[in-house]
Amino acid sequence: MGQADNMTIASGTRGITLMERAGDHVARVASEMCSSQGRIAIVCGPGSNGGDGFVAARHLHQAGHAVDVLLLKDPAGLKGDAAIAFGQMGLPSQIVEPAELKENLSGCDLIIDALFGAGLDRPLEGNAAAFADTINKSGVPVLAVDLASGVNGSTGEAEGAAVQAVRSVTFFRCKPGHYLLPGRDLCGDVSCVDIGIPESVLHEIGPQTFVNEPTLWRDAWTVPGRAGHKYDRGHAVVFSGPMSSTGAARLAAGACLRAGAGLVTLASPPSAMMVNASHLTAVMLRSVEGLEGISDLLADKRLNSLLIGPGYGVSDDTSEAVSVLLNSECAIVLDADALTSHQNAPEALFTQIKGRKAPVVLTPHDGEFVRLFPDLVALDKLARARGAAARSGAIVLLKGADTVIASPDGRAAINSNAPPWLATAGSGDVLAGIICGLLAQKMPAFEAAAMAAWLHGAAGVEAGAGLIAEDLAPAMRPVIARLVEKP
Numbered sequence: 001m002g003q004a005d006n007m008t009i010a011s012g013t014r015g016i017t018l019m020e021r022a023g024d025h026v027a028r029v030a031s032e033m034c035s036s037q038g039r040i041a042i043v044c045g046p047g048s049n050g051g052d053g054f055v056a057a058r059h060l061h062q063a064g065h066a067v068d069v070l071l072l073k074d075p076a077g078l079k080g081d082a083a084i085a086f087g088q089m090g091l092p093s094q095i096v097e098p099a100e101l102k103e104n105l106s107g108c109d110l111i112i113d114a115l116f117g118a119g120l121d122r123p124l125e126g127n128a129a130a131f132a133d134t135i136n137k138s139g140v141p142v143l144a145v146d147l148a149s150g151v152n153g154s155t156g157e158a159e160g161a162a163v164q165a166v167r168s169v170t171f172f173r174c175k176p177g178h179y180l181l182p183g184r185d186l187c188g189d190v191s192c193v194d195i196g197i198p199e200s201v202l203h204e205i206g207p208q209t210f211v212n213e214p215t216l217w218r219d220a221w222t223v224p225g226r227a228g229h230k231y232d233r234g235h236a237v238v239f240s241g242p243m244s245s246t247g248a249a250r251l252a253a254g255a256c257l258r259a260g261a262g263l264v265t266l267a268s269p270p271s272a273m274m275v276n277a278s279h280l281t282a283v284m285l286r287s288v289e290g291l292e293g294i295s296d297l298l299a300d301k302r303l304n305s306l307l308i309g310p311g312y313g314v315s316d317d318t319s320e321a322v323s324v325l326l327n328s329e330c331a332i333v334l335d336a337d338a339l340t341s342h343q344n345a346p347e348a349l350f351t352q353i354k355g356r357k358a359p360v361v362l363t364p365h366d367g368e369f370v371r372l373f374p375d376l377v378a379l380d381k382l383a384r385a386r387g388a389a390a391r392s393g394a395i396v397l398l399k400g401a402d403t404v405i406a407s408p409d410g411r412a413a414i415n416s417n418a419p420p421w422l423a424t425a426g427s428g429d430v431l432a433g434i435i436c437g438l439l440a441q442k443m444p445a446f447e448a449a450a451m452a453a454w455l456h457g458a459a460g461v462e463a464g465a466g467l468i469a470e471d472l473a474p475a476m477r478p479v480i481a482r483l484v485e486k487p
Ligand SMILES: NC(=O)C1=CN([C@@H]2O[C@H](COP(=O)(O)OP(=O)(O)OC[C@H]3O[C@@H](n4cnc5c(N)ncnc54)[C@H](OP(=O)(O)O)[C@@H]3O)[C@@H](O)[C@H]2O)[C@@H](O)CC1
Pocket: 001, 002, 004, 005, 018, 019, 022, 045, 046, 047, 048, 049, 050, 051, 052, 115, 116, 117, 118, 119, 120, 121, 122, 123, 124, 125, 128, 145, 146, 147, 171, 195
């Protein structure tokens, strides 16, 4: 944003003009949230976020609202555009001690949080933290300027106190902090408004962080053509666990087929053939015994996408099986037990991944992540996923309510459409299966993982409250149908 801002100013738009537009938008949204007689408290910090607040105060006053401009710090310290905006405001303001703030906020109908935005560079402490705390305890709805104060816009983290907003108005583009937790929850509903920064700055800046929306991967996804054949859509293999734990692989295989793989084979240990056979229809079944059996299976060069891990068991045998898979030319998804089985020697896994041409996707949840990348866990979620992708050479899909998909080339996408109902047994197996199905269709791995996370979330929304993992594959059908219809 700093770069976008500087480039816009260098091309002739003044900083105060951007601030004027920003504050104007904030005032408009505030007016929507509050009756025309409503009283609005505007709590302003020492930087440009506060500057936006001064502009909003002027507009709201002109629109007939009663406004109270409350300052965290002495306005004599204001600089640049914020100082200009303060000078142009023409309204009384007061520096408030934290102990007095409660009194100042009582009786107001809306609070505009203009304390800190993009310039936050440390956790809120002391007076600033007390301000956030008092705002939250007031029970008055909060509209945040840019971000809820205390949220780091680059990471979504809030290491100290933070304001809880019901709505935020941000400028030009949303920030990672609007999508990553806890920022997403603290910022409330986000409106992103145009303040005159030209889209062209993005060509030069080349952002590498994306919201996971269909525009990110829609062009990389091929809808079957009229003359198409199932073999054009790839042949995926999902490896089943032993007799007592076969369900996870079947869930994955069903989702893999639903995601559009032309054929899906479940590779089953001989002991589990009967239980698998009694549950499968469109998914094919093949008995595969030991490492030799896997090698024999993979001699079939029509197979092009593999998934191992769900219900497979944590053992040295599993890591050896993974190694055999990695020696093939297939795209591979490593999930669950296939990840944990490498906890003692993750570097050997990464070396093998980096030595192959076809892509590998790792799908850890936080617990699996720490086993493979223990030194990265202190980083923020985007940095964790990016660091893991760079180190492993794989696409890393780091699961959660704010799943991040990262590529070794630096790109990262943040997924935000997952309903809370998705946190249920078997849900991750379905996700791994979807990725495998998209890889079978030769979709590039970053786009496949991103699309899978989105489809998984959309299927969760489609299935709705009370869903279980079995509901997800059927719910993907209308979601995919809508994607096909929308050009
Ligand atoms: N980019 C754009 O296109 C446009 C951006 N615009 C707006 O500008 C905002 C960014 O403004 P900004 O850079 O002045 O930073 P901002 O968030 O006001 O805070 C910085 C101040 O806070 C202080 N400080 C920091 N952390 C602290 C802490 N934990 N606890 C206590 N103090 C702390 C720090 O002072 P320090 O104490 O570090 O000297 C500094 O004074 C952006 O969010 C948007 O609203 C619009 O006007 C339109 C165009």
